Amino acid sequence: xxxxxxxxxxxxxxxxxxxxxxxxxxxxxxxxxxxxxxxxxxxxxxxxxxxxxxxxxxxxxxxxxxxxxxxxxxxxxxxxxxxxxxxxxxxxxxxxxxxxxxxxxxxxxxxxxxxxxxxxxxxxxxxxxxxxxxxxxxxxxxxxxxxxxxx
Numbered sequence: 001x002x003x004x005x006x007x008x009x010x011x012x013x014x015x016x017x018x019x020x021x022x023x024x025x026x027x028x029x030x031x032x033x034x035x036x037x038x039x040x041x042x043x044x045x046x047x048x049x050x051x052x053x054x055x056x057x058x059x060x061x062x063x064x065x066x067x068x069x070x071x072x073x074x075x076x077x078x079x080x081x082x083x084x085x086x087x088x089x090x091x092x093x094x095x096x097x098x099x100x101x102x103x104x105x106x107x108x109x110x111x112x113x114x115x116x117x118x119x120x121x122x123x124x125x126x127x128x129x130x131x132x133x134x135x136x137x138x139x140x141x142x143x144x145x146x147x148x149x150x151x
Contacts, residue, residue: 015087017043079138081107081120083146096134100127107146119147 020043023036076093081103083090090110094103104115120127122136122144138144 013043013047077133077138077140077142079140079142079144081111081144081146083111083113083148085148087111089143094133094138096132096138098133099129100131100133101129103127103133103144104129111146113146113148117149119149121145121147 017040020036020039024033024040027033027036076095078091078093080089080091090107092106092110094106100120101115103120104118107113107118108115122138122142125136127136127144
């Protein structure tokens, strides 16, 4: 039976991947291109090993297969979080029933922005902790602004 493992990367890892890909494609020397390949391989192995460790470390030490992709997507909405500090958008899937707190936890994990410093805005409304995403009429491909409060 095939096993599905989802590899989550944060924005910093994705930036490092793009940097390594640029070195491979545009490096002027073979040493630069080789360094880019090694960096890409290292990032990939670290992410794979972390995902496998999480899967194996799950309850009862069994790896659970993910539901088929169409079933997951039918329940979820694709959104983008765009930070005010740059670095590109974070794309992710959420359920409309998810809470704002759940989204903030994902942002903490992926972008490493502390929850207390996050301000989320969509169509002129600021998200309030404890509220569900469907309260804000978040739909497919919505772009949610992340404004970071200064500490």
